[in-house]
Amino acid sequence: MRIQHSFMNNVRLHFKENGEKWLNELPSILSYCEEKWEMVIQKPYNLSINYVAPAIMKDNNEVVVKVCIPGLEFRDEVEALKLFENQKMNTLLDYDLNRGILILEKLIPGxxxxxxxxxxxxxxxxxxxxxxxxxxxxxxxxxxxxxxxxxxxxxxxxxxxxxxxxxxxxxxxxxxxxxxxxxxxxxxxxxxxxxxxxxxxxxxxxxxxxxxxxxxxxxxxxxxxxxxxxxxxxxxxxxxxxxxxxxxxxxxxxxxxxxxxxxxxxxxxxxxxxxxxxxxxxxxxxxxxxxxxxxxxxxxxx
Missing domain, CATH: 3.90.1200.10 (Aminoglycoside phosphotransferase (APH), C-terminal lobe)
Structure with a gap:
């Protein structure tokens, strides 16, 4: 799996040792996503400090997979997405708090x-x-x-x-x-x-x-x-x-x-x-x- 060098540098700069550990775990986290949600993850978007990519589900529906380093910021985002449900916010479809995974509605054309x-x-x-x-x-x-x-x-x-x-x-x-x-x-x-x-x-x-x-x-x-x-x-x-x-x-x-x-x-x-x-x-x-x-x-x- 090829990961953007600028993304890896940003993660290392922002999260230090935790970032390096997370980068090493990222391929297995993405494999877990594909298996659990029966999806095929596509080429990622331009990345900053989170891994974000479109994915195609088994039924051919498109979603967005966002993988973050688990922690307070990630939990805040999950809580905010839940509270903003039915507002002007894309929908949180599923998540995994321990692994830092969000499965989100894809907005098209975006x-x-x-x-x-x-x-x-x-x-x-x-x-x-x-x-x-x-x-x-x-x-x-x-x-x-x-x-x-x-x-x-x-x-x-x-x-x-x-x-x-x-x-x-x-x-x-x-x-x-x-x-x-x-x-x-x-x-x-x-x-x-x-x-x-x-x-x-x-x-x-x-x-x-x-x-x-x-x-x-x-x-x-x-x-x-x-x-x-x-x-x-x-x-x-x-x-x-x-x-x-x-x-x-x-x-x-x-x-x-x-x-x-x-x-x-x-x-x-x-x-x-x-x-x-x-x-x-x-x-x-x-x-x-x-x-x-x-x-x-x-x-x-x-």
């Missing part, structure tokens, strides 16, 4: 949102999905919350007291203060996608546009939009693009612009911090988002 090629239309499609996706958070859940995101940023500041990569210590502390204030003043908790962006939105002849690959998160609806805001930005006019997205989302979803912009600032700081590598590289779009959300908030509310 084009990503970026293939629409029209910024305004893409944003309206995304807004329509969220209208039919977000639901009130369950009373009991093991899913992560935005309060845990706040805690994560606090831990980063403790580890990097003078700043991290391009992020100044002042920006880190400002983002933490906003996180704390936003979590204290949040009025409603919602079940969020947790990683909502252009490449996690696919076309379906049967359902229309659908979302995939939820991380599962509990918090305010405004928070779930920030990852979309920071993705697929043009090299020029990023400020105008984010501003237009903010205005469309707040109008279509009846959201609070001030809270959307404040969540945008603190999540941009956190996302940039997550992206800083050992060699000093980082996500420039995420970093640019910090100043854009700050400037937009100042423009509208100060």
């Amino acid at each position: 084009a990503t949102l970026v293939e629409v090629g029209d910024e305004r239309q893409e944003t309206l499609i995304a807004a329509n999905i969220l209208k039919n996706l977000h639901i009130k958070a369950p009373r009991k859940s093991s899913l992560h919350t935005t309060k845990q995101r706040e805690k994560n940023l606090e831990e980063i500041i403790t580890q990097y007291p003078t700043g991290l990569g391009p992020i100044s210590v002042e920006e880190l502390h400002k983002a933490l203060d906003i996180f704390t204030s936003m979590n204290k003043t949040a009025k409603h908790d919602w079940l969020l996608h947790g990683d909502f962006h252009h490449y996690n939105i696919l076309s379906s002849d049967h359902y229309g546009w659908m979302s995939i690959d939820p991380k599962g998160l509990i918090g305010e609806r405004e928070y779930d939009l920030i990852q979309y805001m920071l993705n697929n930005l043009p090299l020029e006019n990023a400020y105008e693009t984010i501003e237009n997205r903010v205005n469309l989302f707040t109008e279509e979803l009846s959201l609070k612009k001030d809270r959307l912009l404040l969540w945008g600032y603190c999540h941009s700081v956190l996302s940039t911090a997550w992206s800083v590598d050992k060699d000093g590289t980082y996500s420039k779009p995420f970093f640019k988002g910090i100043s854009i959300f700050e400037d937009l908030y100042n423009e509208y509310f100060t």
Whole structure:
């Protein structure tokens, strides 16, 4: 079985020794899938840190097989998929918690949102999905919350007291203060996608546009939009693009612009911090988002 070299490198970098062990076990896990579910796994998609491939079942129906390293993130995804059942999310058909296996409904043709090629239309499609996706958070859940995101940023500041990569210590502390204030003043908790962006939105002849690959998160609806805001930005006019997205989302979803912009600032700081590598590289779009959300908030509310 041939596995993409970039995928193997990503797994080793992200999961260290556990990743190497899992890569060695992956061929036998895939063989187990083919035997248990009577399927033939096809050539994988372009991979990041999970093995994802289409498969053909015995009855010729097509599905998607996703194999992950078992752990908390995988369990969160399973819980989110279950909770989002009958929403704008592809269906979880079966799973194996111990082996990290998901058998998912395949969306056909499965084009990503970026293939629409029209910024305004893409944003309206995304807004329509969220209208039919977000639901009130369950009373009991093991899913992560935005309060845990706040805690994560606090831990980063403790580890990097003078700043991290391009992020100044002042920006880190400002983002933490906003996180704390936003979590204290949040009025409603919602079940969020947790990683909502252009490449996690696919076309379906049967359902229309659908979302995939939820991380599962509990918090305010405004928070779930920030990852979309920071993705697929043009090299020029990023400020105008984010501003237009903010205005469309707040109008279509009846959201609070001030809270959307404040969540945008603190999540941009956190996302940039997550992206800083050992060699000093980082996500420039995420970093640019910090100043854009700050400037937009100042423009509208100060």
